[in-house]
Amino acid sequence: MLLNTKFLRPSPDRRAVSRERLNALLERSGNKRLNLVVAPAGFGKSTLASQWCAQNTSPTAWLSLDTHDDQPRQFWQYLIGAFEHAGLMGLEEAKKQLSQASGDDLTAVITCLINTLATEDKPWSLILDDYHAISNSDIHRQLAWFIDYLPPGMLVTLASRTEPPLPLARWRVRRQVQDIYPSLLAFSEEECLSFFRDTMAMDLTEPEIRAICRRTEGWVAAMQLSALSGKARQEPQGQSTLTTPIAVEGKLISDYVLTEVLEQLSDELTDFLLDTACCPRLCASLCNTILERTDSDERLESLLAQNLFIIPLDNRNEWFRYHDLFREALLQRARIIDGEKADALQRRTVNWLLSHGHVQEAIAQIVSNEDTERLARVLAEHGNNLIHGGFHLPVLEWLRYLPDEEVQENPQLMMLKVWGLYFANRVDGLEPVLSQVEDLLDRQVADSHPDAEGALAIQAELSLIRSYLARSRNDEQNASNLTRQALKDIDNNQIPLKSVTYYGLGLDYFGKGELNDAQEALEAAVHFGQVERKPSTVLSSGGLLSWIQYHRGDTELALETTTRIRRWVDEHYSDPSQPRLISCWQNSALTEIYRERNELELAASYLAPLLEHVENGTEPGQHVVIQYVRGHLAFSEGNVETAIEALEDALFVGNKRREHIVFEPPAVSALLARCYLAMGDQAKAMRCIEPAIRQPANNPLNREQNQIALARTLISGGQYREAQDTLSTLIPIAERNAHNRHLVEILLVYAEALQHEGRSEEAMAMLERALHKAEDAGFMRLFAEESETLKRLLFDLPRLKTPGRWNRELLAMLENQQTDTHKHTQMTPPAARQTQIKTSTASSPLVEPLSLREQEVLQLINQGLANKDIAVTMAVAPATVKAHIRNLYSKLGVGRRTEALAKARELGLLDDSL
Known part of the structure; x- marks a missing residue:
């Protein structure tokens, strides 16, 4: 007699989260024969299969398996019974063959079942739930044969905790x-939100639900246990709001892991899980x-094969981690069984x-064990490299x-605090x-402290940090002297700071425009950064090096460096457990290089x-560089x-x-003035560039860029001779210093000034020089x-028509740009071409009137204020200003500032006399 309840699929809860994205995957498609749903206990495999069955119109047989079904005869007896229970007719011959079969050769039985299914008008579906209960190799082989010869459209769905040994490949x-x-x-x-609010009927805030989702990593059983725990803490009057924030309930999950997972495993595998729970990664x-053993790779492969909450962290199956909640439950269990052993294993893990x-x-x-003594030793030994590797915030934490007294009496720990605060841009209180560090060092030297020699070595760090602070105050001479003193001191001690010191020298030389010396210092910084294992310094030094190489016209060398x-x-x-290290200088250089290469x-x-x-907030110098790029x-x-x-x-x-930026950022004013010129606002461009001309930049690259922008602005105002005078002084300087990118730009702007005066031959000669320099460097944009x-003029140059890849690409780019411009002009009505930002209905009323705040924002935009300035003026957050601008654009039916101002003037919304 068969147990009929094994043929009953779980009734889907109408409140359960609908998982349409997964249901769609389970549907029939192409020549698919098998749906394989594999996940650990409590991930909702059975619920998903049940939901899909409920909406599936084809006849479906369901079979819930257990360890008693791990014999071929019983397995096929129940599988045939599932089809019969679901209404499949004509199974008498298959049942007869099963009763007469001797041994485990059930080929005739399976053949009869396949033939019966083939006679059906509609294709059938078969759900085998908990297939991990089957370990008999004969059953796996027979099921594989069954699936291989299924009639067209027949679909089998296996739900299992482990991947079955079937011919899946x-x-x-x-x-x-x-x-x-x-x-x-x-x-x-989103499914978590639906689960807590609809299925569990709990009135949680969205941040609470999202926090639980991240903590459980989408493990629905853990979420359900959390919800049940939360319901128990609701007000007895039946209020839906929790009295305390919901949290993932550790004891319930620990009990679940014990009963649903560990009790199903061998003692050896259970011991391995418990003993390795102390490892954050494996x-x-x-x-x-x-564990003092040699076969852990086999154990890890076994865990992976059985899908026991173990997550691969690479494509080579070398590193893994346990699901966080699963690991915590294992740790809890391990400490209950043998706390001393668990502590010993954790100490060994830390050592490794x-x-x-x-x-x-x-x-x-170490922090989780609250071992402050060891924490101090480890930070003193490794903290410096961590900080210069980009992990200053964790070190401060x-x-x-x-x-406090332990930190204040330890110069090494105090210097970690200093460097951490510096890199966190908290320099005001340094x-x-x-x-305090200097006083402490003086005392240790005077008292012949055992670490007096080490205390003297820290003086080099103090010189270095003071050089960076001097650089942020534009005290270049003092910064340079302190950097060289630090470099001299470092040669006499063991502190690995040469890379950071040479990076400081590179910044000094870069600020002065001494690019040869800057490159040499930055190459040294890269070399010593690799020796000292300081990846963040290597990236920053190499990034600035490639930035310099690009501006000198060595584009290919810059790419090779990066x-x-x-x-x-x-x-x-x-x-794999850490985010990829990113350098502002390197990514900015690459952005500029590929932008220039079109x-x-x-x-x-x-x-x-x-x-x-x-968006998240970064060091102000980096902020300016990024926004410039x-x-x-x-x-x-x-x-x-x-x-x-x-x-x-920017x-x-x-x-x-400015006082917090340790280098001179790119010439923002120059590029901004060029943007205003592109908008046709010559007066605003001149107002933008004049302050930069009155107070020349320290960096020659920036001085040149500002002078080029001034020349462009003068040309826009018809002052062609003045523009040529400005540019003529720049050419020999750019040539002498190998500022080749600027040299190309200078020649181009000079050519335009000459052309406006009718000196076409001279203009063409300038263009020839510009093309020659640009081709050598690979400049194009x-x-x-x-x-x-x-x-x-460029189109008329014979040189551009000569063979060569760069010539072809440049000409193609210019022709494509000309075609795009022509298409845009053809598509724009004549009236609109006369005033590009004017709309066709000058007096059309707004569908929705502007609010008082939106009117205020509009007036401030009309005054030329940037979003940040508007936020300061209105005493609101920048995000609020952006929201007002979005609403304003929507109501005006525009997408840009100029269009908004034009439309507002047409509608009489602006009073330009204010």
Whole structure:
């Protein structure tokens, strides 16, 4: 007699979260024969299969398996019974063959079942739930044969905690399998919201729900246990609001792990899970060391095969981690069984992590054990490299775990605090801390402290940090002297700071425009950064080096530099548990290089990671560089409004935070003035560039750029002779210093000034020189951004028609740009071409009137204020200003500032007399 309840699929809860994205994957398609749903316990496999069955119109047989079904005869008896229970007729012959079969050869039985299914008008579906209960190899082989010979349209769905030993590779090649693994099965944040609010009827805030989703990683069983725990803490009067914030309930999950997972495993595998729970990440070497065994790779493969909440962290199956909640439950269980053993294993784990360079994870373990004595030792030894590797904020956080008196009496820990505050851009309060360190060092030397020699070595660090502070105050001479003193001192001690010191020298030389010396210092910084294992310094030094190489016209060398350095960093610091290290200088240089080579999409891909830093808040110098590059790319793309917004923000931050910037940022005013010229506002361009001319920049590159912008502005105002006088003084300087990118731009602008005076032959000669220099350097976008006057001259140059890849690409770019402009002109009505920003209905009323705040924003835009300035004037957040502008644009039916102002004037919304 068969147990009929094994044929009953779980009734779907009408309140359950609808998972249409997964249901669609389970549907019939092409020649698919198998849906394979594999995930750990509690991931909703059975619920998903049940939901799909409820909406599936084809006849479906359901079979819930258990360990009693792990014999071929019983397995096929129940499988035939499932079809019979679901209404499949004509199974008598299959049942007869089963009763007469001897041994485990059930070929005739399976053949009869396949033949019966083939006679059906509609294709059937079969759901085998909990297939992980089957371990008999005969059953796996027989089921594979069954699936291979299914009639067309027949679909089998297996729900299992482990991947079954079926010929899946062959079926996947034939596209006969749909895989649904934990990453797909895990609840998304939106599904979590629906689960708590609809299924569990809990009135939680959205941040609470999203926090639980991240903590459980979409593991629905853990979410359900959390919800049940939260319901128990609701008000007895039946209020839906929790009295305390909901949290993932550890004990419930621990009990679930014990009963649903560990009790199903062998003792040996259970012991391995419990003993390795102390590891934040796992690899065979780590597990072998702490467990004093040699077969951990086999154990990890077994865990992966059984899908036991283990997540691969690479494509080579070398590194893994346990699901966080699963690991916590294991740790809890391990401490209950043998607390001393658990502590010993954790100490071994920390030792292994430290000896193999995984310092951050080791410190995290030390902090969780509240071992402040060891934390102080480890930070003193490794903290400097962590800070210069870009992890200054975690170091500052770890220092807070130590007693204040312990930090204040330890010069090494105090210097970690100093460097951490410096890189966190909290420099205002650094001077008292530096004085405190100096006093402490003086006392140790005077008292013949055992570490007096080490105390003297820290003086080099003090000189170096003071050089950076002097640089931020524009005290270049003092900064240079302190840097050289630090370099001299470092040769006599063991502190690995040469890379940072040479980077400081590189900044000094770059600020003076001494690019040869800057390159030499930055190459040294890269070299010593690799020796000292300081990836962040290597990236920053190499990034600034490539920036200089690009501006000198050595574009290919700049690309080779970035590639070489990126390869080294990825080879030595490719940690899947950490975000990829990004350098502002390097990504900015790459953005500029590919923008100039007219590969705008590739340029944008290098800019994208930097924008997150701007949004989240970054060091002000980096903020200015990123916004400058962002504005330059937007200008090249023709998005002048976007460029102006980014550049105005860069100028605002650069002026407001100048004392916190340790180098002179790019010439923002020059590029901003060029944007105003592109908008036809010569007066605003001149107002923008005049302050930069009155107070010349320290960096010769910036001085040149500002002078070029001045010449462009003079040409726009018809002052051609004055523009030539300005440019003629720049040519020998740019040639002497190998500022080749600027030299090309100078020659182009000079050619335009000559052409406006009717001196065409001289203009053409200038263009020839510009083309020759640009081809050597690989510059291209420069030409596309010049005036139509210049571009017409370029088309007439015989040189551009000569063979050569660069000539062809430049000519093609200019022709494509001309075609796009012509198409735009043809598509624009004549009336609109006369005034580009004028709309066709001058007096059309607004569908919705502007609010008082939107009217205020409109007036401030009309005054030329940037978003940040508007926010200051209105005493609101910049995000609020952006929201007002979006609403304003929507009501006016425009997309840009100029269009908004034009439309507002047409509607009489602006009073320009104010």
